[in-house]
Amino acid sequence: MIVGTEWLVEAGGCDKSSLRDEKVVGGIIDAVIADLGLRSIGSIWHTFEGEGGVTGLVALTESHLACHTYPEYGTATFNLYCCRARPEWDWKTNLKSLLGAQTVTVAKIQRGEADSQASNPISEAAGGER
Numbered sequence: 001m002i003v004g005t006e007w008l009v010e011a012g013g014c015d016k017s018s019l020r021d022e023k024v025v026g027g028i029i030d031a032v033i034a035d036l037g038l039r040s041i042g043s044i045w046h047t048f049e050g051e052g053g054v055t056g057l058v059a060l061t062e063s064h065l066a067c068h069t070y071p072e073y074g075t076a077t078f079n080l081y082c083c084r085a086r087p088e089w090d091w092k093t094n095l096k097s098l099l100g101a102q103t104v105t106v107a108k109i110q111r112g113e114a115d116s117q118a119s120n121p122i123s124e125a126a127g128g129e130r
Contacts, residue, residue: 014099015100041059055069
């Protein structure tokens, strides 16, 4: 039984000034929400001082969307979890365009599969039991 889908996204080689700009990062979050027909029920944002990045979390009726940027490394990470089926958002094209990312990796995980515990590298690394 699948209870949701989670996307783990990492963008590297990004424009450092964009990674420090809450409006730019927030615009990406807004685009994901709009393009996928998601519904926000609230958000929390923090912009770190000086050369720091941006952290944001949006609670969704469908679960959550989070982002963390690391200008010092030219990196942005995103986590989208949806408890209902959604189309794929084109993370690669969009992050290359919006953040100047040189590389984008996307991992898609189906959550709640009974067999996932046996092949989940996280649970194996933790000894396989909880």
